[in-house]
Amino acid sequence: MKPQSLLFTIYGEYVRHHGGEIWVGSLTRLMGEFGMSEQAVRVAISRIVSQGWLKARKIGNRSYYSMTPRGKKRLDEAGARIYKQTSAEWNGKWCIATYNIPEKKRAIRDQLRKELSWMGFGMLANSTWISPHDLAERVKEIAESYNISDHVEIFTSEYMGIGTDKQLVEKCWNLDEINDAYRKFIRQYQPQYEKLREQIIRNQEISDSKCFVEKTELVHEYRKFLFIDPSLPDELLPDFWVGREADQLFRDYYSLLDPGAVRFFLSVFETAPNKK
Structure with missing residues (x-):
């Protein structure tokens, strides 16, 4: 790390x-x-x-x-996505962000692309990004923070193309690649989770420092999916989506490690004496 x-x-x-x-x-x-x-x-x-x-x-x-x-x-944004609850039924609307940023502001344009990707937008075409989530206000905030509001446009629309919404998703995100990443996560952490669960069943002592390290590494690794998984609604996911299994493994393993990890953190944690 x-x-x-x-x-x-x-x-x-x-x-x-x-x-x-x-x-x-x-x-x-x-x-x-x-x-x-x-x-x-x-x-x-x-x-x-x-x-x-x-x-x-x-x-x-x-x-x-x-x-x-x-x-x-x-x-806060990262936490909401990592510990996401079951999503509501999708309303069929797409949030569309487009921009026309001058070459002299190329660095800002590149940064905007990174921000859009991190939020879960997919690139449909050059300078045109889409998301099934209502992120219009967040895009406005980012545009204002970079002083590029005059160069960014935001729309909400239904897809009326020849194909389907799922086919549109395939143009913007490589779901096979994301599925493979989730499989790798499961292969790495399933054995560790099973071993820890067995130790708990046998009442074997597990140090708080070990829980802290393992939980932090678990969250650190799972946090990487924020950069590749757009958190698509169920309606837009393929029939076989490994992300559901990986998310359950993350939650189960996390719940076993959390108490000891927090105890260790608090044993080391010091804040300012006058901090309320």
């Missing part, structure tokens, strides 16, 4: 549920469980601060870090 990515996982999974701010020494200790040095942790923090995701607060000779409003929004 890369230090910057691990930091996001720790903030999203633990820190944001316990006041949102943490002493850098606690972060160093927590990330040390994954073999990361203090120097590597501090470099990663510095980079995330410079990117606008994290902010620092100094009290005496101690530094405390919390997510910026932008960072909190990203963590």
Whole structure:
């Protein structure tokens, strides 16, 4: 795991549920469980601060870090998708985002594409992206944040083409590739889950630190699906969708690891003394 990515996982999974701010020494200790040095942790923090995701607060000779409003929004969005509940019936509407951004703003255009992809949009054609979810307001927020509102258009529409909605999905997302990624996840974590469940049945002692490491790695790995799986409604998924099995495995394994992982985190966690 890369230090910057691990930091996001720790903030999203633990820190944001316990006041949102943490002493850098606690972060160093927590990330040390994954073999990361203090120097590597501090470099990663510095980079995330410079990117606008994290902010620092100094009290005496101690530094405390919390997510910026932008960072909190990203963590909330990620959490909602990772721990998604059963989706409601799809209304048949597509959210369509198009843009015409000048070449002189190419860097911003590239960043917009990354944002759209992360939200679950699929590219239908150059500069035209679609999603079965109502993400119009979120796209507006992103366009405003990059000062490109004049170059972005958003529509909501039904597909009236020659094919079907499922065929439209096939043009925008490689579902076979996503299914294969879920199979790989299951092959990797099913044996670990079965082993842990057996240990619990036999009342074997499992250290809290081990639970913390395994749960964090589990979430970290599962979080990668945010970048490739658009969370399509059931109506648009293929008949055989491995994502359902992978999601159940994630939830079952997570529930076994969570109590010990949280206990370990709290044993290391320190926030500012005047933080309410």
